[in-house]
Amino acid sequence: MNSVVKRLLVILGCFFILFSIAQLIARNIFVAESVQLASATSKSDSLIRTKQGLISRIAELESPVRLSEIGLNMGLEPLPLEKFILLEVD
Amino acid sequence: MDTNVSGMERVSARLMFVNILFFVFVVISIAKLAGIQVKHHEEYLEAAANQQNRRVNVEANRGEIFDRNGFLLAGNLTEATYEVFWQNVPVEKTEEIDSLVVKLGDYTDLEVPVQHGNRNQVIAEGVTYEYATEIMNSISSYADCSFVTKRVYPMGEMMMPVVGSYNSHVSQGLERQMQDFLEGEDGVRYFQISEWSHLNAVDATADNIQPIHGRDLYLTIDARYQEIAMSELERAVEESGSLWGAIVIINPDNGDVLSLASYPVRNEDGSLAQNHCVQSSHEPGSVFKAITLAAALDINAVSLSDSFDCTESFVEIAGFRINESHPIGEFLDLTEVIAHSSNVGTVKLADFIPDSVLYQYCIDFGFGHKTRVDFPSEQSGLLTSLNNWSALSKANLAIGQEVAATPLQIAMAYGAIANGGLLYRPRLVASTYESGLLHPLAESPSRRVISEGTSATVRSILASVVTEGTGSSAQINGVTVAGKTGTAERLVEDGYLSAFAGMVPAENPKLVVVVVFDMPDYEYRWGSVLAAPTFQNVVSGILSTSPEIALGSPLSADDLIAVGGEN
Numbered sequence: 001m002n003s004v005v006k007r008l009l010v011i012l013g014c015f016f017i018l019f020s021i022a023q024l025i026a027r028n029i030f031v032a033e034s035v036q037l038a039s040a041t042s043k044s045d046s047l048i049r050t051k052q053g054l055i056s057r058i059a060e061l062e063s064p065v066r067l068s069e070i071g072l073n074m075g076l077e078p079l080p081l082e083k084f085i086l087l088e089v090d
Numbered sequence: 091m092d093t094n095v096s097g098m099e100r101v102s103a104r105l106m107f108v109n110i111l112f113f114v115f116v117v118i119s120i121a122k123l124a125g126i127q128v129k130h131h132e133e134y135l136e137a138a139a140n141q142q143n144r145r146v147n148v149e150a151n152r153g154e155i156f157d158r159n160g161f162l163l164a165g166n167l168t169e170a171t172y173e174v175f176w177q178n179v180p181v182e183k184t185e186e187i188d189s190l191v192v193k194l195g196d197y198t199d200l201e202v203p204v205q206h207g208n209r210n211q212v213i214a215e216g217v218t219y220e221y222a223t224e225i226m227n228s229i230s231s232y233a234d235c236s237f238v239t240k241r242v243y244p245m246g247e248m249m250m251p252v253v254g255s256y257n258s259h260v261s262q263g264l265e266r267q268m269q270d271f272l273e274g275e276d277g278v279r280y281f282q283i284s285e286w287s288h289l290n291a292v293d294a295t296a297d298n299i300q301p302i303h304g305r306d307l308y309l310t311i312d313a314r315y316q317e318i319a320m321s322e323l324e325r326a327v328e329e330s331g332s333l334w335g336a337i338v339i340i341n342p343d344n345g346d347v348l349s350l351a352s353y354p355v356r357n358e359d360g361s362l363a364q365n366h367c368v369q370s371s372h373e374p375g376s377v378f379k380a381i382t383l384a385a386a387l388d389i390n391a392v393s394l395s396d397s398f399d400c401t402e403s404f405v406e407i408a409g410f411r412i413n414e415s416h417p418i419g420e421f422l423d424l425t426e427v428i429a430h431s432s433n434v435g436t437v438k439l440a441d442f443i444p445d446s447v448l449y450q451y452c453i454d455f456g457f458g459h460k461t462r463v464d465f466p467s468e469q470s471g472l473l474t475s476l477n478n479w480s481a482l483s484k485a486n487l488a489i490g491q492e493v494a495a496t497p498l499q500i501a502m503a504y505g506a507i508a509n510g511g512l513l514y515r516p517r518l519v520a521s522t523y524e525s526g527l528l529h530p531l532a533e534s535p536s537r538r539v540i541s542e543g544t545s546a547t548v549r550s551i552l553a554s555v556v557t558e559g560t561g562s563s564a565q566i567n568g569v570t571v572a573g574k575t576g577t578a579e580r581l582v583e584d585g586y587l588s589a590f591a592g593m594v595p596a597e598n599p600k601l602v603v604v605v606v607f608d609m610p611d612y613e614y615r616w617g618s619v620l621a622a623p624t625f626q627n628v629v630s631g632i633l634s635t636s637p638e639i640a641l642g643s644p645l646s647a648d649d650l651i652a653v654g655g656e657n
Contacts, residue, residue: 063161
């Protein structure tokens with residue numbers, strides 16, 4: 001067999017092996033990223049739900065009804081209008 | 091030698107047998123493989139896919155609703171429910187359920203040791219998402235934990251008349267009106283399942299569809315004003331025995347609705363009651379005299395110096411008598427007619443306005459037509475068509491008796507008087523929030539209904555109603571008030587309707603407030619007794635929160651200083 005043909009076959013063989021290895025690596029990366037994506041998606045959903053719960057809790061705490069009740073209990077009624085004076089207006 | 095030959099033959103025969111066996115094995119294997127790979131290819135492929143792939147519905151979040159200051163009015167909350175299927179729980183494993191019950195603490199009513207049952211049993215509901223995820227890895231495999239996202243209203247009942255409510259069966263109020271904005275579109279996500287759950291993978295090659303979350307809404311409503319209005323309404327309705335009460339607060343400069351308070355919030359059966367600000371119309375009574383006055387002044391039919399004979403306590407129209415509610419017995423000028431709410435004087439004032447002109451002004455001020463506010467089941471009110479007018483119609487209309495209007499319609503009409511003559515379409519939703527961007531909605535369109543001069547004159551006359559007329563109980567220290575009381579006899583049922591429509595500050599109004607009570611006890615029937623003092627309390631409360639309003643121009647807090655001391 002011609003030496004050129006032999007070399008060509010060796011190169012082709014190496015190329016095939018390298019291609020297979022690259023395929024395996026790519027496939028592994030793809031699977032690993034897919035697993036990461038699933039994990040990140042789950043964490044994101046969880047954080048969104050937690051955030052919604054916290055926003056709702058903040059709203060309850062900041063509710064004007066609650067604040068005015070607390071204020072009244074502490075004897076902190078709003079000042080009547082005549083207690084305000086205008087210092088300067090352009 | 092013979093022995094060797096026969097031995098070779100035996101070996102050869104055995105080899106042949108092994109070869110045949112191997113050949114048969116290979117043939118059977120190939121046949122089997124062909125059966126799996128070719129004949130049953132689709133069947134096995136489907137079985138593998140069913141085992142490995144999962145299709146998960148990804149629920150879109152419903153948009154949240156905020157007030158103008160960013161207070162959350164309607165949001166979403168995910169909670170966990172724990173359930174035990176006792177039939178699957180061996181008696182010796184009951185301790186695991188005991189352990190879960192201990193962990194759930196106040197979320198469950200059960201006490202340990204838990205009695206082993208033979209049915210499904212919900213052991214805890216409403217467990218916060220945070221806590222459920224915290225104990226997720228330590229709960230018994232015999233208990234099932236499921237998550238449910240529900241709609242929550244952190245401000246409680248006071249916002250219900252505006253926001254309404256939403257669940258899978260029914261939606262009301264803004265939740266219903268803005269359904270298309272709030273509702274999202276569910277998505278789909280495909281997973282490849284592993285035996286080890288932490289190695290589950292998203293199937294990126296599948297047709298995953300991202301959920302489209304609903305748009306958040308930012309309203310023009312101010313939760314602080316709504317709270318003040320609701321608490322005043324509750325107190326006044328309970329005290330006066332009224333059937334219902336309603337308070338509308340608007341910004342006359344742009345038509346933004348700041349409060350739509352309606353009480354009671356719920357019907358006797360627990361369902362949400364209608365919002366009377368928008369969903370019921372009534373006879374406005376003397377509050378409507380401001381419209382008659384505006385029409386007469388705008389066409390220059392009368393002047394401030396004109397006087398009207400109010401010596402008689404009635405006026406006769408087509409054989410019918412229209413009586414004064416408070417006999418006056420003297421000549422009154424234009425300001426006094428309105429300040430003392432003279433029916434006789436107003437009917438005589440209307441005589442100077444041609445029928446078609448008065449009718450057109452009523453139309454222009456928005457009566458008889460829906461305001462087109464973003465709220466469901468809005469009433470259009472009632473304005474008798476000019477063709478159907480009787481001889482008495484103009485006189486009745488002039489004093490607000492042959493007309494029906496919603497409190498919001500009255501507020502928008504008074505808004506035009508307040509802002510120099512422009513009638514706005516009321517705006518309830520200021521902007522939407524989507525994909526991290528705020529999209530302001532268009533400002534309300536307006537149309538001119540009276541001149542600026544007419545508007546200023548009507549305001550000054552309405553201010554005299556409060557300083558020296560029937561609206562004196564609406565006076566507020568530190569700010570000028572313009573407004574009109576109203577006491578209407580109900581057409582349909584016996585009873586009265588007490589109302590007050592006013593604005594502050596009178597010179598350059600920044601707030602228009604309309605207060606209406608239906609069917610109060612007899613001693614509370616006058617607008618000056620019930621509605622005007624309620625107006626006073628509501629506006630005083632608002633001015634304590636936003637004192638810059640009293641100055642008539644929006645100012646920053648730096649321009650104002652609170653002087654301390656005893657209240």
